Amino acid sequence: MNFLEANDDKLVFLIEPRGRRVLRKLCLKYPSLEVSYFELCRTMDEEELPDGREVADQSLREEQSEVRKRILKLLADESRFEETEGFLLMRLTMEEVDLLLQVLNDVRIGCWSRAGSPSEGGEELMRSDPKLAPLLAAMQLCGFFQGALLDGLNRQKNPPSDEDDGFDLEDLSI
C-alpha cells in the first residue's frame, strides 16, 4: 500500500486487492491487547489513585468495540474502493486514518506482547522460532501499513510546494 494523493479532504491510498484482504485480517485481531496491559501509574499507592478505574476500563472496552465495528465496516464498504489497473484506490478521511493507525498499532503491540515483549534486536530470535514467526510477520505487516498511513498524514499536513521538489542542483558538489 502506498499513499497516492490528498483529494477533497480524503487521503487516497493505492492498495492491491490482496493487500486489502491482509489489512482486514489484521484488523480482525483487534483489540489484541488486554485492558489490564496498561498501568495507570508506577509510583502512587492504591489509595492515591483516581477512583473509577473499572469504569474507565469498561469505557475503553466499549470504545474499542465501536472502533472495531467501524473499521471492519469501512474495509467492507465497496464505495471506498475504486478499481484501477489491477489495483484499488482506497479513500479515507483523516479521522479514519487515525482510527486505522490505532487498530494496527494495537495488533502490532499485541503480537509483540504475546511473543514475550522481546527487546530491540529480538527479531532474529522470533524469525527462527516457528511459534513466534507468525507473530513477527503480523507485526511487520502492521508496520508496513502504518508506515503508508503515516506517510499520507505527513504529506497531507506538509504538502511539498511546486517549487520544492526536494532536489537542489546546488547541493551537488560538481
Place this chain on the structure above:
Amino acid sequence: MEDNATPQVLPKPDQDTKTREQEELDPGYVVICWDDPVNLMDYVTHVFQVVFGWTKARAERHMMQVHKQGKSILVRETMEKAEHYVHQLHKYSLHATMERDGS
C-alpha cells in the same frame, strides 16, 4: 437571589473528602510516556500531536526524549486531566502513566 432566603448551614466536609478535592485540583501530577522497543517513532509523534494538539516539532522533541532518555514528561496537570491524558495515550497503545510531580 431571594430576599428572604433562610441561611442554611452546610455540613462540614470531612477531612478525607476535603483532601481528595484539593488533590484533584492540584496541578501536581505529571503524565509520563515511557520508552518501549516496539512503537514506531513517527507513530508516537502523530499520537502526541493528536492527543495534545502540539506542533510536529514539539511532538518530535518529546518523542526523541522518550527514545533517548527512556521517558518524557509530557504535561503537568490536575489529577483528573492527567488521568484523562493517560487514558487517551493508552487508547493508542502507548506506555504512559501519571505520577505525582516530584515522586
